Amino acid sequence: MRRPLRGLFAAGPVVAFVLAFALVPAALLFATSIEAAGGWGALGAVVRAPLNAASISNSLVQGGLSAALAVALGYPAGVFFGRYAWPGRTVVRSFLLLPFLLPSLVVVLGILDLFGPGGLLSAIAPFVTFFGGGLPGIVAANLVFNVPIVVLFTSIACEGTSAELEETVATLGGSPARAYRDVWAGPSAVGAAVGATLTFLFSALSFAPPLVLCGPRCYTVEARIWSLDQVFLSPASAGVLALVMVGLFLLPTLAYLALLARLRAMPGRRSRALRSLSGRDPVAVGLAAETIAVLGVVALVLGAVAYRAVAPLGRAGAGSAYRALFAPATTARLGISAWGLIGNTVFFASVAALIALLVGIPAGYAVAHRPVRASGLGLFVFLPLLLSPVVLAFALASFWRPLLGGESTIWVLVIVSQSILAIPFALQSLEIPLTGLGPGARESATTLGASPWGAFLDADLPRVREGLVTASLFAFALGLGEFTATYFLVTPQFTTLPVALYRLQEARQFAVADADAGLLLVLSFAVFLAVVLGGRRVEL
Amino acid sequence: MSSSSPLLAVDRLSAAWEGTPVLRTISFALDAGEFLVLLGPNGSGKTTLLRCLAGLETPTAGAVRLAGSDVTATPAHRRGIGLMFQDPALFPHRSVYENIAYAPLLQRRPRTEVDHEVGDLIGLLHLEGFEDRRPDQLSGGERQRVALARTLAARPRVVLLDEPFASIDVELKAELHAIFRAALRARGTAAIHVTHDREEGLFLGDRVGLLFDGRLEALGPPSEVYENPRTPRAARFLGYNVLFGAEGARAVHPEDLSIGPVDGPGVVATARAVGTLGRETLVILETPEGERLEMRSRDPAPRLSAGSTVRLIERRSFPLVADPDRSGEPASLGES
Numbered sequence: 001m002r003r004p005l006r007g008l009f010a011a012g013p014v015v016a017f018v019l020a021f022a023l024v025p026a027a028l029l030f031a032t033s034i035e036a037a038g039g040w041g042a043l044g045a046v047v048r049a050p051l052n053a054a055s056i057s058n059s060l061v062q063g064g065l066s067a068a069l070a071v072a073l074g075y076p077a078g079v080f081f082g083r084y085a086w087p088g089r090t091v092v093r094s095f096l097l098l099p100f101l102l103p104s105l106v107v108v109l110g111i112l113d114l115f116g117p118g119g120l121l122s123a124i125a126p127f128v129t130f131f132g133g134g135l136p137g138i139v140a141a142n143l144v145f146n147v148p149i150v151v152l153f154t155s156i157a158c159e160g161t162s163a164e165l166e167e168t169v170a171t172l173g174g175s176p177a178r179a180y181r182d183v184w185a186g187p188s189a190v191g192a193a194v195g196a197t198l199t200f201l202f203s204a205l206s207f208a209p210p211l212v213l214c215g216p217r218c219y220t221v222e223a224r225i226w227s228l229d230q231v232f233l234s235p236a237s238a239g240v241l242a243l244v245m246v247g248l249f250l251l252p253t254l255a256y257l258a259l260l261a262r263l264r265a266m267p268g269r270r271s272r273a274l275r276s277l278s279g280r281d282p283v284a285v286g287l288a289a290e291t292i293a294v295l296g297v298v299a300l301v302l303g304a305v306a307y308r309a310v311a312p313l314g315r316a317g318a319g320s321a322y323r324a325l326f327a328p329a330t331t332a333r334l335g336i337s338a339w340g341l342i343g344n345t346v347f348f349a350s351v352a353a354l355i356a357l358l359v360g361i362p363a364g365y366a367v368a369h370r371p372v373r374a375s376g377l378g379l380f381v382f383l384p385l386l387l388s389p390v391v392l393a394f395a396l397a398s399f400w401r402p403l404l405g406g407e408s409t410i411w412v413l414v415i416v417s418q419s420i421l422a423i424p425f426a427l428q429s430l431e432i433p434l435t436g437l438g439p440g441a442r443e444s445a446t447t448l449g450a451s452p453w454g455a456f457l458d459a460d461l462p463r464v465r466e467g468l469v470t471a472s473l474f475a476f477a478l479g480l481g482e483f484t485a486t487y488f489l490v491t492p493q494f495t496t497l498p499v500a501l502y503r504l505q506e507a508r509q510f511a512v513a514d515a516d517a518g519l520l521l522v523l524s525f526a527v528f529l530a531v532v533l534g535g536r537r538v539e540l
Numbered sequence: 541m542s543s544s545s546p547l548l549a550v551d552r553l554s555a556a557w558e559g560t561p562v563l564r565t566i567s568f569a570l571d572a573g574e575f576l577v578l579l580g581p582n583g584s585g586k587t588t589l590l591r592c593l594a595g596l597e598t599p600t601a602g603a604v605r606l607a608g609s610d611v612t613a614t615p616a617h618r619r620g621i622g623l624m625f626q627d628p629a630l631f632p633h634r635s636v637y638e639n640i641a642y643a644p645l646l647q648r649r650p651r652t653e654v655d656h657e658v659g660d661l662i663g664l665l666h667l668e669g670f671e672d673r674r675p676d677q678l679s680g681g682e683r684q685r686v687a688l689a690r691t692l693a694a695r696p697r698v699v700l701l702d703e704p705f706a707s708i709d710v711e712l713k714a715e716l717h718a719i720f721r722a723a724l725r726a727r728g729t730a731a732i733h734v735t736h737d738r739e740e741g742l743f744l745g746d747r748v749g750l751l752f753d754g755r756l757e758a759l760g761p762p763s764e765v766y767e768n769p770r771t772p773r774a775a776r777f778l779g780y781n782v783l784f785g786a787e788g789a790r791a792v793h794p795e796d797l798s799i800g801p802v803d804g805p806g807v808v809a810t811a812r813a814v815g816t817l818g819r820e821t822l823v824i825l826e827t828p829e830g831e832r833l834e835m836r837s838r839d840p841a842p843r844l845s846a847g848s849t850v851r852l853i854e855r856r857s858f859p860l861v862a863d864p865d866r867s868g869e870p871a872s873l874g875e876s
Binding site: 162164165167168169170171172173174175176178182 | 643
């Protein structure tokens, strides 16, 4: 029997957390900004301001272009992953998650290392500098993150199509093209559309790529809000623009969640869904070639970062770059030692992951029991992502910083922002194992005399342990790489490795920045290996 | 089987999965309008055989001829052989009518002809009133009837049925058996039906084949196949007891076993369970060698209880040859 009240109670912590640390501060920020800007009429004026209008246009262009190209490049590879069995498929599929788990700045650095002036590829083929900056560079960075996401969602959709129905179409006289049209074109398009909308949102709200690869003329709304508040010291305009941004991206967010719900409603993995790869099948060969090319470029970008981490720019070599990172001069420049950077990064990410898990488990139960409609809660926890990291940080700083007593407690807000941004993804990794958890074992434990808490510990927890580990690793990785909100909030003493990477890059300390990126890469790769070697499956 | 050229001829067909043989030199023929049932346990190669016949798998050796033409290399969509799975695999977003009309429309038949064909099949499969329903509004049995109607609408020369009744309730099964047989007979369509349900197979088939470990071990009229199992595994599958003696293995029907005097001749066995099945008494026994035996009797009051040791009398038995894998000799009958 369902217990709605218990379910609502289980959703309570995550609802309270998101309300207290995201939605209420954001609502207050919007209200005070509108009031300070002179009322609702300010909305039009802010939107019409040339640089703001340009940022909206940049967001739409960068988001749209990145989404279209991500689908064009990712769809064939997704079909290849979702329909064919080949040696190493599971391992390569796991690697698709790597760019998503990496800090955004590391990928941006990879673009610079490969295509930028003095880049590894531009030294050989100067024409590739086209991708080293400006709009092409930004789109290239967005693609490195997002093509794997399109590939993953498309492959999930293809795996969910019915092999029996496809074979039935063949025995009824339908050609393979007809089977594509009537059986699996629709589901695979849904998968690609989920990836496309997520790519659009991530790219239109991106921060690091326009900041590092282009500058103000390419700023997205996100970067423009940061610039208005932090550079031009105009928080009211920044707040109003943030409200415009939320309105602008609400529809794509709803579309993403609706498409995701549709994808999840598909029947799941079917028997014989994967077919053997045959060298005589020209379609399979073409898809394989495209997949190798796309993943090869992604690997090249990540490989460039890894290469620069062991062979930094300049002639002094890796040893001296790492020594310089730990040297007093860098400590003086950043206001914190390298050990402090590592400590802050790991500590913030760990606590953020713990919080995401603590509020995520009861929320996962609430979704599993469905007293609160899963899609409603999904939208609710996804709202902070729609707010974007900059607006979230802006709202937290406006509302909570004065209440917490100023800059000495800013680390609390860094942790809160990282956990809020990780919750939607942690919840999705928890939701599936929790939903699949039938009441049988728990009820058996109860009838054998276990208390409700004992039944949870003995019957449920062991069965969702893998999901918990995956969710916490995922939340930890997202915290490790979080740059935007952290950059907005931190003071020097609470600086993290991604923020230091940007500051070193900005100060043209390229070799030391490479060393910083190397440390981030090692940490992120360790998390990735823990996910992959444990055979865990992360849900986006 | 008639002496004229068969509709479908399977000639020494072999198939393998990742190097492991799944079908071993299978040969048989199917006449027009015939209903052939292939019986076998799970993993015996039944589904692989159907997939090879439909063109969904490529055999490693042998040939498939349809109406005299070699179709071994013909792709499934050009072969003219229909296949129905255990999962009816209906288009979830199409109505019953649209599902059935799928193949005729694919064949670009005139609309009036399609309407006539679909109406005919709806009547034949007792689907009147369901035309506008979606698959999720149908019961399991109704979905299977729609799936057969859709398969027949393509006018295949042979229909392959892959355990279509496996997930259907017992009560509904008998009704579906009758509907399926009548529909196929009315259309004059030949069919090969594979199943692990021996009663279903023996009831439905014009001829029955036994498939074990990728080999066709018997093929003939149901009563003939049932009465003459050749190997221990065929005998066990058909419900016989298998007893071993100095002269080799022999099969004894459960109804041909009875309890004799303790000091008389016969096989010694221990009763493991005794119960009634309506008017019958069923006794499960075990020999000292570990062979499980079944005895059925009309005696309403069994004279033994679980744990008692008895001596069994065989009213009738017949000899068996060793299972092919044990002797190493293929037992395929190779009829063609």
